[in-house]
Amino acid sequence: MTMTEPAASHTATREPILKARNLVKTFGRVVGLDGVSLDLYPGEVLAIIGDNGAGKSTLIKCLTGAEVPDSGELFVSGKPVHFKRPQDARAHGIETVYQNLAVSPALDVASNLFLGREERIPGPVGKLFRVLDTKGMRRKAKEELTRLGISTLQDVTVPVENLSGGQRQAVAVARAAAFGSKVVVLDEPTAALGVRESNQVLQLVRDLRDRGLPVILISHNMPHVFDVADRIHIQRLGKCAATITPQSHNMTDAVAIMTGAATA
Amino acid sequence: MTQQQTAGPPSAGHADLAEEFLDRQTPLSRIRNILHRYPALSPALVLLIAVVVFGLLNDRFLRVENLSLITQQVSVVGTLAIAQTLIILTAGIDLSVGAVMILSSMVVAQLAVNNGLPAPVALLAGLIVGLAAGAVNGFLVTRFRLPPFIVTLGTLNIFIALTLLYSNGATVRGSAMPGLLTWTGTTFPVGGVRISTGVVVMLLLYIAIAFILGKTAWGRHVYAVGDDKEAARLAGIAVNKVLMSVYLAAGAVLAIGAWIQIGRTNAASPNAGVDLNLDSITAVVIGGTSLFGGRGSVWGTLLGALIVGVFRNGLSLAGLDVLYQTLAVGVLIILAVSIDQWIRKVKS
Numbered sequence: 001m002t003m004t005e006p007a008a009s010h011t012a013t014r015e016p017i018l019k020a021r022n023l024v025k026t027f028g029r030v031v032g033l034d035g036v037s038l039d040l041y042p043g044e045v046l047a048i049i050g051d052n053g054a055g056k057s058t059l060i061k062c063l064t065g066a067e068v069p070d071s072g073e074l075f076v077s078g079k080p081v082h083f084k085r086p087q088d089a090r091a092h093g094i095e096t097v098y099q100n101l102a103v104s105p106a107l108d109v110a111s112n113l114f115l116g117r118e119e120r121i122p123g124p125v126g127k128l129f130r131v132l133d134t135k136g137m138r139r140k141a142k143e144e145l146t147r148l149g150i151s152t153l154q155d156v157t158v159p160v161e162n163l164s165g166g167q168r169q170a171v172a173v174a175r176a177a178a179f180g181s182k183v184v185v186l187d188e189p190t191a192a193l194g195v196r197e198s199n200q201v202l203q204l205v206r207d208l209r210d211r212g213l214p215v216i217l218i219s220h221n222m223p224h225v226f227d228v229a230d231r232i233h234i235q236r237l238g239k240c241a242a243t244i245t246p247q248s249h250n251m252t253d254a255v256a257i258m259t260g261a262a263t264a
Numbered sequence: 265m266t267q268q269q270t271a272g273p274p275s276a277g278h279a280d281l282a283e284e285f286l287d288r289q290t291p292l293s294r295i296r297n298i299l300h301r302y303p304a305l306s307p308a309l310v311l312l313i314a315v316v317v318f319g320l321l322n323d324r325f326l327r328v329e330n331l332s333l334i335t336q337q338v339s340v341v342g343t344l345a346i347a348q349t350l351i352i353l354t355a356g357i358d359l360s361v362g363a364v365m366i367l368s369s370m371v372v373a374q375l376a377v378n379n380g381l382p383a384p385v386a387l388l389a390g391l392i393v394g395l396a397a398g399a400v401n402g403f404l405v406t407r408f409r410l411p412p413f414i415v416t417l418g419t420l421n422i423f424i425a426l427t428l429l430y431s432n433g434a435t436v437r438g439s440a441m442p443g444l445l446t447w448t449g450t451t452f453p454v455g456g457v458r459i460s461t462g463v464v465v466m467l468l469l470y471i472a473i474a475f476i477l478g479k480t481a482w483g484r485h486v487y488a489v490g491d492d493k494e495a496a497r498l499a500g501i502a503v504n505k506v507l508m509s510v511y512l513a514a515g516a517v518l519a520i521g522a523w524i525q526i527g528r529t530n531a532a533s534p535n536a537g538v539d540l541n542l543d544s545i546t547a548v549v550i551g552g553t554s555l556f557g558g559r560g561s562v563w564g565t566l567l568g569a570l571i572v573g574v575f576r577n578g579l580s581l582a583g584l585d586v587l588y589q590t591l592a593v594g595v596l597i598i599l600a601v602s603i604d605q606w607i608r609k610v611k612s
Contacts, residue, residue, distance in 0.1 A: 087500050102498035104491040106558045107484070115488055116500035118481035130480045175499075 015078055016041050017214055018094065018183050023062050023072035032058035033069065034238035040183060045205060045215045047225040050235030051258055056218050057187070059235065063216070064096040064185055065089035076182070093182030097172045097189060105161035109153055110134075110141035112160055113175050144178040149207045152200065166197025170204065177208050184208060185216045190224055202228050222251045234258055300607050303552040303560055307567035307600075310550075314571060318578030325581050328457045338547075338573035339462045340365075340528055342566060343521035344540055345547035346466075346473055347514035349565045352548050353477075354490040354510050355557025356405065356412035361518055362540030363423035364397040366533075369522035370427050373436035373532030376445055383444035391519040397423060398515020405511065406504040420541065431534045438530030448527025462524040469520060474562045486510060491558030546593060547572055550600040554608070571596065 016039040025033040033055050040046050050056045061067035063074070065083030074081050076092045083089045086096070103112050114137045120126035121133040141156045150170050153163075160168055169189055176184045186205065190198040198221075205215055205228050219225050225232060226246045234241045234257050242257050242264030249257075249264070256262035299306055319326040344361045351358040372390035375381045381389070397419070404415040438446045448462035477483035485506045488496040497503045526532050551568025553560025575596065576589045 086498060090500055096498070098498055102492075102495040104488045104495050104499075104558070106491045107488060111484060112499075115484070115496070118484060120481070129475075130482070132479055132481060132484065134479075 014041050016075075017077055018063065018216075019075040019078075020059075020063060021073045021075075023059065023069045023074075025058050025062055025067060025069045031238050033062065033072075035072070036235070036238070036240050038063075038233060038240070040214050040216060042214055043209060043212050044230040045209050045217055045228050047217045047219060047229035047232045048235060049219065049222070049225055049232060049254065049258060050241075054235040054258070055238040056235050058238075060096070060185060060187060060216070060218055063089070064094055066096075093180065094185065095176035095181040095183070096185040097169075097176045097187060099188040099191060103160050103168055103172050103175075106159055108157050108159050109163075109171055110138040110156040112171055113137075113141045113144065113156075113178060115175070117179070145174055148174055148177055148204075148211075150174050150204065164197065165193050166200050169193065169197070169201050173201070173204055173208075177213060181213070183214055183216065185218075187218045188220065189217070190219065190221055198224065222254065226251055226254075234264075236260060296607055296609070299603075303607075304564040304567060306603055306607075307551050307564050307571060310596075311567050311571050311574065314574045314578065318574065318581065321578065322581045325578055330577065330581075332457055332459060334570070334573045334577050335463045336460045336528065337577065338569045339460065339466045340521060340525045340537070341540060341543045341547060341572070342569040343466045343469060343517065343524050344544040345551075345565045345569050346469055346562055347517040347521070348544040348548045349551075349553055349560065349562050350473070350477075350486065350510050350514050350517070351412065352490075352545075352553055352555060353486050353557060353560060354507055355493070355555075356490075356507075356510075357416065357545065357555070358401065358412065358514060359416040359541050360397070360401065360420040360423055361514070361521075361544050362537045363420045363427065364394060364515065364518045365521045365525060365540065366537055367397065367423045367427045367430075368393045368519045369526050369532045370431045370436070370534055372445060372522060373441060373526060374431060376442055377436050377440050383442040386442075386445070387523060390522050391516060394515040394517075394519030394522070395512055396515070397518070398511040398513070399508075401515075402508040402511030406507050424538070427534045433534055435531055435533040435535075438526065438532075441526070441532075445523070446527050446530055448524045449530055450527070460528075462527045465520065465524055469517060470562055470566050473517070477562065482506070482509070487558050489557075543572065546597055549604075550596055552600070552604065554604055555601070559608075568600075 018040040020036065020038040022035045022037060023033050024035055036055065036059055038059070048056050048059065058067060062069045065086045065088045068084055074083065076094070081092055089096070104115060107115065119133045119137055121131050121136070125131060126133065138156050145153050145156070152167050152170050153174070160171055163171065173184070173186065173189065189201050189205070193201060202224060205217065208215055217225065217229060229246060232244050232246070232254060234244065234254060236258060244254065244257070244264055253262065257264055315326070324330060344365060347361050348358055368390040371393045372386045375389050376383055376386035401412070401415055401419055404410050405412050438449070448465055449460070451458040451460050453459075477486060485496065485501050488499065488501060489503050489506045493503055525537065529536060547569035548560070548565050549555065549568065550571050551560065551564030551566070553564055572593055575592050579589045579592060580586065
């Protein structure tokens with residue numbers, strides 16, 4: 001399914017864009033993460049799978065600044081970083097699409113793409129009265145959607161609530177992938193979608209990867225994971241049980257490792 | 265939406281057919297879509313119909329003096345409703361708007377009359393009272409995560425008590441005040457009609473807030489926070505900062521409302537306007553702003569305030585008992601919210 005060479009072969013030579021070492025996160029007496037390490041290389045789709053409570057969400061939250069790990073280290077392009085808020089991760093180019101679709105339904109597509117990073121009209125009027133450059137943002141939103149190859153969103157002035165589930169997901173993914181981001185994290189992007197819409201989103205993931213943008217994909221859906229992932233990180237009981245590839249293992253193996261019935 | 269569907273990829277013909285079947289438009293759903301797109305449209309229609317009907321019932325209604333009187337009658341509630349709109353847009357509600365306004369007006373009047381402070385200083389003190397009250401509400405909502413309804417129910421009582429304690433229940437008459445304080449009650453002629461300064465101040469506030477809400481990033485963040493707080497937070501918006509600034513802005517608007525109230529009633533009375541809380545909510549709701557947040561506009565609120573004013577004035581000119589005015593307002597509220605619910609059903 002992948003046209004590129006097996007990801008495993010270049011992992012030894014290339015510098016990971018995102019590197020995590022020995023992340024630990026506890027919630028009272030519950031251990032969410034128990035020393036998890038992870039590498040994300042340029043141009044790959046890394047899937048994270050695991051049973052409920054295996055620490056998938058906690059891992060993602062630590063990588064994206066939504067939670068602060070108790071201990072452990074994070075590196076972006078080799079430089080150590082500390083994320084206290086999601087904005088910190090964003091500032092380093094790590095963008096996340098959350099499971100509950102963090103889009104504002106009443107705002108239009110362009111407003112959603114620019115939410116939290118609005119642009120003002122140039123010149124003194126924009127500075128003094130802080131006037132938004134609505135036209136400019138709409139134009140840039142269109143350009144960005146074209147660049148990302150998202151064709152399902154023709155009109156950027158439509159309120160997001162008038163869109164289908166797949167189109168909303170496309171808005172969320174576009175926002176994450178746009179404006180020079182380095183890493184896109186997708187949390188269960190196909191969970192709420194139908195077959196056709198899921199395929200659109202998976203195609204979008206491949207397109208992002210082919211444009212050189214690495215993607216972290218959290219999913220329960222094994223066929224989807226094996227369809228798009230280059231490598232698969234399997235969480236079990238707060239630890240990384242194994243990192244496999246769709247070539248080295250099949251779905252049954254992956255489920256066995258996930259549930260503890262087998263080891264890699 | 266139809267255009268979008270037909271613009272989809274031709275390969276997925278069957279699925280598109282299915283979606284178009286689901287989207288098939290009836291005249292009613294088309295009306296609903298238009299109302300959804302322009303939320304101020306339905307209150308505008310209601311206002312137009314009300315003006316025409318009351319004009320037919322009584323020819324005094326449409327006289328310019330009467331129309332000017334209606335705008336003066338709504339100037340205080342109309343101003344409070346601006347503050348209320350800001351807070352309701354964030355999916356909150358403010359029961360303390362009337363109490364804050366009265367507290368601010370008492371402070372202004374007392375400082376100017378009893379303490380002999382210059383009028384601009386007294387007005388500035390009133391502004392500070394408004395901002396402080398907003399800060400208290402905002403602090404309790406953002407830091408203690410209490411529901412705005414409960415917070416403002418509490419502060420409503422606190423501010424009423426503070427007002428009575430501070431003023432000893434005594435009214436300050438306008439004749440004793442410096443001219444600047446009652447300036448909002450003066451009128452000036454425009455082509456034979458006398459326009460109240462307070463109404464002009466209110467309209468300027470509407471223009472300013474409409475501009476800020478519609479054209480600035482802050483305005484968009486207010487809508488985003490009210491629409492979906494979590495989504496806004498994940499998009500990198502500092503939700504608590506936005507909420508706090510909304511309560512502060514509302515406090516400032518209420519202080520200006522206090523000034524308009526002093527001019528309009530030519531007095532500062534601690535017992536005035538306790539029912540203004542509910543009247544402001546009424547104006548916002550009739551104006552098409554959703555109580556669930558994220559949807560609506562201040563222009564709708566202005567229309568809502570005018571609708572209430574027109575109904576009260578028109579019904580009393582028609583010789584109906586004041587209780588029928590109250591009854592009519594009640595019916596209007598329920599109608600407005602029903603329409604809002606119906607409009608929200610657009611494709612969801």
